[in-house]
Amino acid sequence: MGVGVGSAAELEHVRTLLLAGRCAEASALTRRILPTAVGADRADALTQYLAVLINLRRSGEYSATMDAAFEATRAHPDPARIGLLHSFAAVVALHDGSLERCVWHLVLSARTLNTVDLTNATLVRAWHNLAMAYSYAGFHGHALSAIARARAIASSLGMQTAHLAVPGIRVRHAVFLDQRGDTHGCTRILRDVVYDLDLRRRSGELSMLRPISIRAYGYAIARLATLGHPGPMADTHPGVLLRAHDDSVTANDFAALGAVCLAIAERRPMEALARLETAEVSDETLGAAEGHRLNALAHLVAGRTADAYDADRRAFRVASASDEKLRDLFVEGMAARVDHEDLRRRADWYAGAAHTDPLTGLPNRRALEQYVNGLVARGESLVLGVCDLDDFKAVNTVHGHLSGDLVLQRVAGVFSRVMRRGDFVSRYGGDEFVVVLATTSQEEASEIARRIVTAVSGEDWESLVPGTPVSVTIGWAGISEDGPITTVTEAFMAADHEMLKAKEMPCAS
Template structure:
């Protein structure tokens, strides 16, 4: 057994977890609220904030003023105690709340941020909780790959502690969502599989199922009967006798399904009308059952109206998602245009090399990393005469040729920029001064081999190079030292 992890709920937070698993969400919320006020342990207080947030979200409180206040307090608590598992759990719950109020983009961002944070957490009960809640939020968003990943991570994080989360809620949501989008056969197949688990549970052959999860298996078997299936077990045998009725949104719907199957569809309409949905899937499921009940009662007009409303509510988030995708496409198009401007701002238009601004940014970056580097400032010999005798067009052609030859002579990974006029700067990282001089010799030799007659020049173009180390004094000092070394070389005519 691994050593206790600091992220594992202990003491009163362990009691909160047991209350949540038992479906006693109101009791859990009340106790968590007390802990957020009176606990002197910042770790325990942060966990209590997250338990309170999770309980209120499951009770369908997202969008209320109280929930917004609790969300802000949880955010502050996690910022003060930013363990990766806590950060991931916060994003999972905030994402679920965002989805509940139709903020699809925010929900997706929270889910992605939560998965990134939780991936940095050590295996623990708290980490498993975060992964499981991230799977739930990703499932509501239809992010199937992320659901699979998060569930695997939840099992991996929780198994060393003997914690194995059942995925009954996730399976049920996936099944009824298939029915909502018109794939009733897929829904029936998944409900049949869950009904098989229900039979095993009733027979005592399925261990480790939390009381809260039993309710989802019970509803799956009842829902299967409405689609004409035979679950082989009475759903009422699976439904736990919870003290907290509000924590189980599917208890009433289980009775609705049984009444429809028993031929009493009109009896359930008042109960459906009075049921307050806790999230979008639950809301659409209520409308779908209303449609099935009215159809069973022979009211086809009413059934069609309920079905249309169910489809409208089910597709509404995906309409928002399509708008989000359209906006993202517009952003990418705008970003491509802006990137061209940004690239142009950092590129010398004549040679295609990085310009002085780009060079300065690169030197600052290398200096900030305290990476060893040698700076070489290169100046063409007698370039003014080229412009004077052959014109500026010839001068531009020479500069372009010089840039190509020098760039080809540097090592892979070296950086070359046009500094201005007929000056170039090379930046050689992780090298020695002797190696830099070897590069300079290679550049000079390459220029000497060039056929300058192609450009109607009477004499070859030479270059003078001065080298200096990029030290703690910064890029400006290195460039100044390289400039002095270059003029010393030019005066001595070594190049």
């Protein structure tokens, strides 16, 4: 049961405020709606609030809001809302510095939205926001395809499409090319953007555009001028466009860097350099390399060729860093796929959901108990190890529970990769895993522990959950039919005790 027509109307007003660039007002209204929102309306309100936070770059609230939004959406699933939420989560991951998580959410968003048959305004918003997320992440071809889907659906519904102009997507593509050395390609795209603005002005659509779009058009003109190509609209100064009312961080970034561009174009390089030194802009808006590229253009206007060359090389290195991350991500993705396939083959031994952990695909606690009881009944001795992730709570706190789930899945893959044939791995619960080594000495168990600790610590956690390294501590206990420990519960308690002792020791393993 929702909160009624009034709240639905208020949520629609929140969207209207965001379209108008009145993000602070949208934030206040959403915060007023949330305490009483329930059911599907709460899922919508939390999703909308996440959009507000992204526009204002209030990153301290990202994690908790995103977790709450996904939880509410799972209780009231709707493919369009789920796809929209994943597009927002992709931007959050990008801001967090995790290209891996960003791509994961982009793929889930696109796949979910492609399953929707019934078209509505929410689906239009979802494809629009997915296009923006693609654009921020540097996937410009995907961004253009997604915005084309949004326009097609909007047209089929008879909706106005002026707010789907989103010139920022093409502007980001243009500077992406310039930062990597393709200035000709950049100029061509920017000229096309400025020409599009001229057409909209002539047809009277300028007043229908979102303020953020008007600022993006202004930046296109100013950026084109830095390359020695003044725009064709002599009667529209870019400074006016860059001041269109919008209090989002992206709009402020366009204005700050646009002022730098105008100073360069009007041959005031010292002013441009001074503005760059004090400008606080987000890397997502135009890429982390844009400041370096403008620095190079300012030095070039000032006649400082060597300084311009150095700044330009920095721009190229920063811009190319994301390409290198994508290559690494591809290799790591293939490795994770191999790990997962091997993991699934092992899990097939334990048919049925009752014996398998749904998150990791590993055997669960019930399967562990059956396996150990079977070994003990046959008179075999074994060693059980409790593996606990260190400071795992920080991952959930800083990055959200979805990111924590990805960490657990990757750790499960690491276990699958490093364990010997015949060894048993299960997820006991939470962030605890249990390994069982049959007919193994304590010396062999110590070597297995070293391999596990090294493999987990050696993963590239910085690309998945930046700033929260993941490691593991292990405690062991033996089980035998005629020994002091004969059951899984007893062994787990003993091994857990040893694990906690190991955590208290320096350089525990």
